[in-house]
Amino acid sequence: MVNRHLPSFLLLVSLAAAHAIPAPVPEHAQKAPNAWNSGSPSSPHTQQQLLRPRFSCDFPAPGLLAEDCDYMSAIGMKGQGVNNQTNNGRIWTGTDGPNLFTFVNAAQPGDDDRSVILIVWYMAPTDGYQASFMNARVPDISYSLPKRGDAITISMANGVAGGWSALYNHKTKLSAYGQINNTFGEFSTGDYATIDISRLVNMAGDAMTVEVPGGCVSDMTRCVYVCNSPAVNSCGDAGTYDLLKCDGFNAVQHKDPSSGEPTGGCQGWSFGGQIKVFLS
Ligand SMILES: *[C@@H]1O[C@H](CO)[C@@H](O)[C@H](O)[C@H]1NC(C)=O
Ligand SMILES: *[C@@H]1O[C@H](CO)[C@@H](O)[C@H](O)[C@H]1NC(C)=O
Numbered sequence: 188m189v190n191r192h193l194p195s196f197l198l199l200v201s202l203a204a205a206h207a208i209p210a211p212v213p214e215h216a217q218k219a220p221n222a223w224n225s226g227s228p229s230s231p232h233t234q235q236q237l238l239r240p241r242f243s244c245d246f247p248a249p250g251l252l253a254e255d256c257d258y259m260s261a262i263g264m265k266g267q268g269v270n271n272q273t274n275n276g277r278i279w280t281g282t283d284g285p286n287l288f289t290f291v292n293a294a295q296p297g298d299d300d301r302s303v304i305l306i307v308w309y310m311a312p313t314d315g316y317q318a319s320f321m322n323a324r325v326p327d328i329s330y331s332l333p334k335r336g337d338a339i340t341i342s343m344a345n346g347v348a349g350g351w352s353a354l355y356n357h358k359t360k361l362s363a364y365g366q367i368n369n370t371f372g373e374f375s376t377g378d379y380a381t382i383d384i385s386r387l388v389n390m391a392g393d394a395m396t397v398e399v400p401g402g403c404v405s406d407m408t409r410c411v412y413v414c415n416s417p418a419v420n421s422c423g424d425a426g427t428y429d430l431l432k433c434d435g436f437n438a439v440q441h442k443d444p445s446s447g448e449p450t451g452g453c454q455g456w457s458f459g460g461q462i463k464v465f466l467s
Pocket of ligand 1: 274
């Protein structure tokens with residue numbers, strides 16, 4: 188299970204799995220913000236959130252408060268989460284899956300009403316980076332955690348890749364390209380399951396901590412993707428980012444052999460594991 192004890196031919200397989208985890212700001216999105224949305228005018232200054240008609244919140248998904256649904260609609264998201272409550276072979280709310288991710292509203296003591304809307308998206312093998320553009324994609328999960336201490340456990344099937352972020356206090360918006368303008372988590376389940384935090388969309392985003400069974404932690408300073416330049420808030424082009432301090436137990440850090448880009452994260456939970464994510 189522990190990657191660094193594997194023979195090198197297996198390590199190569201693990202590289203293939205780990206480098207599927209995206210850098211969240213792809214080059215083409217930086218240069219062509221409307222590429223995802225062929226119905227929009229192509230001016231780079233167009234604010235898609237103003238153009239997109241709001242989606243209906245007459246029937247909020249199970250677990251999503253109506254006011255949170257309204258907020259998602261107002262900032263230009265494409266839709267509310269599916270929030271499937273039964274095993275759909277992918278990502279669902281429930282505790283019967285092989286991989287369980289428990290997300291906790293970990294606001295500071297005294298900040299009891301700091302609301303969180305958890306957003307989880309699925310990345311199909313053919314998707315690439317598109318999956319995280321919430322102006323163009325409906326998330327698998329959007330779940331309200333309105334009070335400090337609120338938590339939800341999400342099941343993930345094996346062989347699934349995806350990511351998450353969160354909207355805080357009805358303040359977090361989409362970036363100019365349509366991603367959530369905050370800290371991201373990224374994961375792939377199954378063989379060589381890997382999880383990490385990425386700050387590439389917004390280096391000034393809210394803090395998250397991911398705890399993997401057996402001991403690896405990904406947070407704002409460990410097993411985390413960051414922009415190399417202290418002068419930028421967002422990055423993603425080749426050579427502009429790095430993976431920091433991902434070298435402890437169950438932690439994996441490599442250069443992708445084809446691109447030379449950093450890759451890796453917390454492993455040790457292949458084909459099943461209980462992950463804790465604190466949204467602080
Ligand atoms: C939930 O998943 C089940 C099983 O795959 C499927 O039949 C159902 O249509 C899904 N529900 C929604 C709302 O997507
Ligand atoms: C994203 O958030 C950062 C601060 O966290 C802010 O400086 C930046 O302007 C925001 N970007 C957009 C497009 O709102």
